[in-house]
Amino acid sequence: MNDRAEWAGGAPRPPAQALFRRLVLINGLVFAAGTLVLAVSPATVSAPVVWAEVPVLLVGLAVMLGANALLLRRSLAPLDALTTLMQRVDLLRTGDRLADNGNSDLTHLIDTFNAMLDRLEAERSASSAHALAAQEGERQRIARELHDEIGQSLTVVLLGLKRVVDRAPADLRGELHGVQETVRASLDEVRQVARRLRPGVLEDLGLHSALSALAGDVSQMGGIPVTRTIQPDLPPLGADVELVLYRIAQESLTNIARHARATRAELSLTTEDGHLVLRVGDNGRGGAHQDGAGIRGMRERALLIGARLTVDSPPGEGTRVSLVIPSDRSTTT
Known part of the structure; x- marks a missing residue:
């Protein structure tokens, strides 16, 4: 039987x-x-x-x-x-x-x-999609409040200080100039935080410019040169795919600046065998054997678009993050 x-x-x-x-x-x-x-x-x-x-x-x-x-x-x-x-x-x-x-x-x-x-x-x-959508919405709300409320308030303070400096006695102008510079630096930090929370350049200028600006910010703030290789003739990408690519590149470069102790980093976005491939690597200390909150967050984002994320981090040889997006998931329909 x-x-x-x-x-x-x-x-x-x-x-x-x-x-x-x-x-x-x-x-x-x-x-x-x-x-x-x-x-x-x-x-x-x-x-x-x-x-x-x-x-x-x-x-x-x-x-x-x-x-x-x-x-x-x-x-x-x-x-x-x-x-x-x-x-x-x-x-x-x-x-x-x-x-x-x-x-x-x-x-x-x-x-x-x-x-x-x-x-x-x-x-x-599905649950990750809802959670990340809520997270992106909250990021945009905070970014708007930082830009529209705190940023505007600091701008008003800066303009008021300028008028005070112009009418202040000479012996006080040096101290007031120091306060001006502190407020100006705080305003710049608020704008940078708002830009990281809500990548307006991604919406306004596209993925290529957003990744270039991101790499430039890391190079400037972290002191780590970032070599960029971004294929100019990428296929049309959906908004969700572009956002996932940007956030994973952002998290990877942030981890390099904070933890890798690297002297150089690389960022590339190319097509290979019909698939879209994002790679971020460094020459730092490596040794990331367990997934932290940042890497798990990247894996959740990759899962949303059916992509596969791999993290290779041998001790002493740096860390390489690779995101492979199948051709049927990357292009717009």
Whole structure:
């Protein structure tokens, strides 16, 4: 009878029942084969058993146990693979599935587990999309408040200080100039924070200019030269893809400036074999073996557009972040 047969009611046989039947069948075949060999072989057993016949019995028992163990191990091997996959599965690293090796008793279990991973990854992607959309909305709100309220207030203070300086006594002008410079520096910092929170250059001038400006800011503020290689004839990209590319490049360059202890960095955006590939690397200390909040955030963003993010960080050899976007996910429709 086929192990993948269905009940009379149309429902597939439960995996536990199918596995039980397979084990019974394997044991039955082994013992039947052992009985057949003893029946047709010249070996005989006396009653009572004489010592000369004990080795024959032991050899026969060992052969049956060995054959039984080999068949059972082969039959249950998918369970070991399933356990290993359960231990390493990470919903931020998509596509990790257990292949069906033709063991019909466990096919239903393997298919069910793979379908569960598909469903969990889809749910994780949807929830991440909502969370990141809310995050982007909050960033834009804060950026507007920084620019429109705090920025304008500091501008008014700066203009007022200029009038005060013009009418102040000479012995006070030096101190007032110092206050002016402090307010001006604070205004510049507020504008930089607002620009990082809401990449207006991405909306106004496009991805190429936004990445160039981002690399320039890191070079200027962090003192790390950033070599840029951005393909000029990129295909038309969707707004969500452009935002993911910008945010992942921003997070990667920020990590380099803060933690890498690097003397140079590289940023490239090119097409390879029809896929869009973003790479950010440095020559710093490396050794990032565990995903922090920043890297996990990048993985969540990559998941939104069906891209694959890899982080290679051998100790002492720098860190390289690579984002590969399939051709069917990167272009606008």
